Amino acid sequence: MTRAVAYYRVSTAKQGASGLGLDAQRTAVEGLCTTKGWEIIAPPFTEVESGKRDDRQELTKAIAHAQITGAKLVIAKLDRLSRNAAFLLTLRDSGVDFVAADMPDANSLTVGIMALVAQQEREAISQRTREALAAAKARGTKLGNPNGAAALLRAARGNTAAMEAAQRNANNHAERLRPVLARLRREGLTSLGAIAAALNAEGVRTPRGYRWHASSVRNLMARLAN
Known part of the structure; x- marks a missing residue:
């Protein structure tokens, strides 16, 4: 019988204490497992945490438990987490076979694309914020944060965690490509353009899912x- 590990997340402590949101997630996960004939082998891992934060201790524990038991990681909803690039990258790069009850056909490629969209959306929001602040400053508006420095520090920590996750993903992707690059060199491909063409011909993509160019091969090397 296929084994499963369940992971749930709610945004507030009030939701966690009342079961609001958890009941629906539990129903979705248990319903999927019953339909598929899967056995949930451990108590569910439940996160009471804002979706804006990237550090997920219970998610880390759930992934680790699935890894050591060979179980599937089953979550209730992937679409609610689609804006969290760090979560998606962690899920994609864990190597664990996962299933989302609301998107049962999602795979690593799907999650990778969602992570790219999430990262682009985050960067677009940041750019729009900078432009709006610059326009307000030009109008003579006094800028400031009514919530004080604490809110800025929280935002900085979130951005730093996302950047660190993206950096880890790029490093892991580069290491997986190390033997491929060595093989291409043994085959006599030495120029950046030739290596890029070979990688594209083999269907290999950059960490962000794009085609290779001489500049991206240079960055890989x-x-x-380092």
């Missing part, structure tokens, strides 16, 4: 050299 620099990352592997």
